[in-house]
Amino acid sequence: MIRRVTYTVAVLVLLALVGSVAYRLAPVQDFLMKRGALLVFGGTAETFDGLQAVVCGSASPLGNNPDRAQACIAIVTPEHFFLVDVGARAPMRINQAQLPLNRMTGVMLTHFHSDHIAGLADVNLGSWVGGRQESLNVYGPEGVATVVDGFNTAYRLDRGYRIAHHGVELLPPAAGPMTAQTFEPGIVWQDDTMTVTSFLVDHHPIHPAVGYRFDYLGRSVVVSGDTNASDNLFAAAENADIVFHDALARRALDIMRGSMAEAGRPRIAQIVTDVIDYHADSLTLEDAANAAGVKQLVLYHLVPTPMNDLTEDMFMRGLSGTTILAHDLQTFSLPPNSEEIIIR
Ligand SMILES: [Zn+2]
Ligand SMILES: [Zn+2]
Incomplete structure (x- = not known):
């Protein structure tokens, strides 16, 4: 032996x-x-014959965890590919998930805090290099033109270098700069199978701030953006299959700011205190979601960004066990005209 x-x-x-x-x-x-x-260049994400939501960013700006990118939810069908927000590190997640950048339908911005727009330029460049033939539409409430014009100006020289280097056949110049599409809340995008509706949320004092609902072949996904628990959102989310909701773990934040004050860091303690009143305390969401007939509540844009299992557990403290704490690259697949939600 x-x-x-x-x-x-x-x-x-x-x-x-x-x-x-x-x-x-x-x-x-x-x-x-x-x-x-x-493996990298020959791989394509499997095509799913329904509505898919992919978490391309679950973090908030509070806390640095390289395993979590900032706010980004991808909505994918065989015919559509939308991004709701695209924060820092989200473009990396989009590439890892092999999302179809070459056929982007548009980017939907909820508001213009940096953690929702920081990845915009990389997504624009990635989809242009990937084969997009027309300008990328960026949808948002009043203010979106300021953001898009600013990115277009900052990247004007970069576009010129790339067109000169690779040629206009490979990189059509008109597809380089993004196009801002400013809307009033309501139906903001529609075709035969998909309707995208936006609604105001409560991220006071940031205004306007909106969320989105995507309806496709009898299935629906709502993305909150940043907001307190809002009647307007849960009215718009009635009977939705999935709601991705901004969430704040109050107990963890209270311990954090106490420790910051004790450690002689009053500035950061004040910033953490300021954050508390414009995100949704996770404990305020389940009842509202149940009353609205929401089938699956998923917490994302996590404040503070969980760093490990312990902080994830603290996030779920007091919740029923049916709510899901989002992780980057998690995929929710909704077959057409069905009740099924496949999570992987
Ligand atoms: Zn915000
Ligand atoms: Zn945010």
């Missing part, structure tokens, strides 16, 4: 040695590089 164990260990050590030497040989590296590149 002892001899057999010794023999097995020796073989494993030998294999590890051979592997570590081989890994540094040029032909082996070239082979592995080719396999990896084929």
Whole structure:
């Protein structure tokens, strides 16, 4: 028995040695590089015949966790690809999820805090390089033109360099700058199968701030953006399959700001205190969602951004167990005209 164990260990050590030497040989590296590149460039996300929502960012600006990008929810069907907000690090998640950047329908902004718009330029560039032939439409309430004009100006030289380098065939110049589409709340986008409706939410003193509802073949997804628990939102979310809602863990925040004050950091403690009144305390959402007939409540834009299992647990404290705490790259698939919600 002892001899057999010794023999097995020796073989494993030998294999590890051979592997570590081989890994540094040029032909082996070239082979592995080719396999990896084929996986990255040859891969496409599976096409799902229904409505999908993908979490491309679940964080708030409070707390740095590289495993969570800032606010971003992707809405994907075989014919549509919308992004609701695109915060910092969200473009990386969009690429990891292999979302169809080459056929983007548009970006829907909920409001213009930096953590909702910081990734806009990367998504515009990525979809242009990916093959988008027309200008990317960016939808939002009053103020969206200021944001879009600013990004277009800041990236004007970059667009010129890329067109000069790659040519107008590969990068059609008219598709380079984004186009702002300012709307009043109501139906903001529609075709035969999809209706996108926006509604005002309560992110006071930030105004306007909106949320969105997507209806596609009998299925529906609502995205709150930043807001307190709002009657307007839950009226718009009536019988929705999924509501992605901004959420704040009050107990965790209270401990954080107490520790900041104790540690002699009054400025950051004040900022954390200011944040409390314009996001939804997680404990205020379940009853409202149940009363509206919402089938699945998902918390995202998490304030503070959970850093580990402990802070995730604190977020769920006092909740019923049916509510889901979003993680980046989580995908919710809704088959047409059905009740099923497939989560992975
Ligand atoms: Zn905000
Ligand atoms: Zn925010």
